[in-house]
Every structure is written in C-alpha cells, then in structure tokens.
Amino acid sequence: MDCAGGAGSAHRPVIDVLVVGGGPAGAAAAWSLARxxxxxxxxxxxxSQTEPVCGQFLGPDAVHSLARMGLYPADLGAVPITRLMLAHRHARAAMDLPFTGWSLPRRTMDAALLDCAGAAGAQIRRGVSVRSADRDNDGWRIRLDDDTWVQARDLVVASGKxxxxxxxxxxxxxxxxxxxxRLSCPLDATVLLPGRGFYAGLQPGPDGLANLCAAFRSGPPGDVAGFxxxxxxxxDLGAQLLDGAVSVQPRPTAIAGxxxxxxxxxxxxxxxxxxxxxxxxxxxxxxxAMALAGGLLLGEAAGSGPDAFHRTLRARLAKPMRWAAPAGALFAHTPGLVVRTAALIPPLARLLAAQARVVPA
Ligand SMILES: Cc1cc2nc3c(=O)[nH]c(=O)nc-3n(C[C@H](O)[C@H](O)[C@H](O)COP(=O)(O)OP(=O)(O)OC[C@H]3O[C@@H](n4cnc5c(N)ncnc54)[C@H](O)[C@@H]3O)c2cc1C
Structure with missing residues (x-):
C-alpha cells in the first residue's frame, strides 16, 4: 500500500489505520500492521515518554513477543529475575521461578517499542489526544484534542488504562x-506483599532503583510515606525491605478504574x-505480554475484520485469564492462606506462575 497520503481534504486527511495510544499494544499493532x-x-x-503504573515484570511470553520485534530485555538494560518471594504478616515463602523474568522500566520499553514501530514505517504523532471516534460511511471520523479531524479506514483502540x-x-x-x-538493603527477587484490601509487588530494577507497585481495591494512600x-x-518482610527506603518521586503515580x-x-x-x-x-x-500478543496478532488477522479478530484474541488470552483471575481473587481476599500454601507447596506457586502466560502464536 502507498502510504504517501490519502484522498481526503487538507481539513480532514484520510489515513489507513489510526491507532489510539502508543503503549505496548498500540506500538506492537502499528509495527505488525506496517510490516x-x-x-x-x-x-x-x-x-514525551512517561513511566506508567506497572509492576514492570516481564515473563517469557512478553520476551517472546519483544524478540519478534527484534527487542531483547538484556540489551535494554533490564534486570533478570529468577526468584519469587511472598509474605504476609509473619509468614513468608521463597522459590525459584520456573523461568527467567525481567524487570524493565516502562519508560525504556515503551520508547523502544515506539522506535520499532516507526522504523517499520508507522507514523507517530505525540502530544495529541483522540477526543472521539465515530463511524462515518465505511470508516471513522476522528476528532483530536487540537480540534483537528482525521478520517481513517480502520480504528485500533489501544488507549490502555x-x-x-x-x-x-x-x-x-x-x-x-x-x-x-532506593532501598537500603539489596533485593534480588520479585516480592509479592499482599495486605488487607490491596496487594503489592516490589522488585529490583536498573540503576539500583526498586519498583514498588500495588493494586488497591479502595482507599489508596495518597502520598509516598502513606504508601x-x-x-x-x-x-515482617515488607517492613524489613522498606525500612529506610527513599522515594525518587515526589508522589506515587496513580491510575484508577x-x-x-x-x-x-x-x-x-x-x-x-x-x-x-x-x-x-x-x-x-x-x-x-497480553498487550503485545494482541498487537502482533493484528498484523496477521486485521483482514478478517474486528469480530473475527476479537474471537481469535479471546481464544489466545483465555488461558492466562482463567489462571490469573482466581489467583488475583485469592490474593485479595485470603493473602495469609496464599502465602502459607506457597510456603508449604512451592510447586503450586510455580505452576501458577507458568500457567498464567500467553501461549506463543
Ligand atoms: C498496579 C499494576 C501493576 C501492573 N504490573 C504489571 C507487570 O508487572 N507486568 C505486566 O506485564 N503488566 C503489568 N500491569 C499491566 C500493564 O500495565 C498493562 O496491561 C499494559 O500497560 C497494557 O498496555 P496497553 O498498551 O494496552 O495500555 P497502556 O500501557 O495503558 O498504554 C496506553 C497508551 O495510550 C495513551 N492514550 C490513552 N488515551 C489516549 C487518547 N485518548 N489519545 C491518545 N493516546 C491515548 C496513553 O498515554 C498510553 O501511552 C500492571 C497494571 C497495574 C494497574
């Protein structure tokens, strides 16, 4: 396809596919569509590139998709993670992961993904928000927040959170x-720290910076000290690891809903x-991993239309959703039981970690 420009007017240029959002899903989609x-x-x-709310843990399924795009965590400065710890009150469990995971700040990964999409031929407009997208004849009429309009044949919604x-x-x-x-003690594992009404993850990252990330069901603390x-x-383990920790941000980054x-x-x-x-x-x-898998699938399956694409993607993501959803509920409601069970039967936690992965295409 000739990407030089569409047949629209100067007021409303026609483009082939508009992708809303340049996170992992949008960048992978644009890369695969361009290819x-x-x-x-x-x-x-x-x-400019931000650091979204994310535990920044990458499993082998994410690594597989990144490799398809020619990206390798180690080359991007990611820290390998081979151990998992869980703790609640006085209980704790520790085990080897059934794979090597990686800790990579999103700012670095998202920038690399967008560079990849650009190198494959995707155009990228930053600093502009899509305000609305409505059907118009055979395509889409899209309003941007700088009060300009574009016309697109296809629309990809990848606005994430x-x-x-x-x-x-x-x-x-x-x-x-x-x-x-910045922690005052060394950390070489991903640590899951569930508590009443929330669960948190703490893991080492590049440049000696640990990432503390948590999901709260309600009433999240608003400041660094409270978090x-x-x-x-x-x-006990959380208290030990976070004793003397110094935040490099004035306040936590937050996302609701x-x-x-x-x-x-x-x-x-x-x-x-x-x-x-x-x-x-x-x-x-x-x-x-799920965002990358969906984006990469789009390049192969967009021709079959949105409904067929969504059916294929649903089937691809069914396994991680089936395993992760009950695990998340157990974490949220019975954290002590989860940690004691993981301590008694480590293979169970390892099995869960392995099963909650997207099956490579
Ligand atoms: C607490 C927490 C911890 C997590 N930990 C992990 C983890 O450890 N590992 C993991 O793999 N996943 C983790 N996730 C999930 C992960 O962050 C998301 O699944 C992933 O970011 C989804 O990618 P995405 O591209 O769909 O969306 P996003 O990463 O949210 O990207 C969407 C992009 O769209 C842009 N955008 C939004 N609206 C518009 C608009 N109207 N116009 C233009 N642009 C727009 C945004 O600026 C953003 O860049 C975590 C999530 C949470 C909440």
Missing amino acids: SGRCPLIVERSA HALRGFARRPGGSVGLKLHL IAKVAQAS VPYGWMFGGRSQAFRIGDQFAVVPSFCGDGV
Missing part, C-alpha cells in the same frame, strides 16, 4: 500505585487490543 503492508498512524497523548468515549469497559475497579525507590507504610505494615478480570465480550467495528480488550489481575498474569 503487513498497512499504513498505521499512532496518536499518543503524552508528548484510559477510557475513550464510546468504548466502554466494566466500570469501577482497582486503583494502581507505583513508586521508584510505603501501608505495604510495610502488612508483613482498573477492571481486573474483565474481557471484551461484545461486538465492535473497531479493533480493541491491550487493556482495552482484557485486563488481567496484576502480579498474577502479565498485562504487557
């Missing part, structure tokens, strides 16, 4: 918090991917 001969335009609302008018997800949900910290104290109070366990089940004339298609409970499955 399959389409002409995608990513519209990303942040003017952020709602786009007309593309509903289940309302309500958890609140995510994230903080980069650290809340997690520290829930377990995360509908864990939700998967899109309706019909749509737009392609939905990433967190706009399914939201896996954090720390039990990898949302990034």
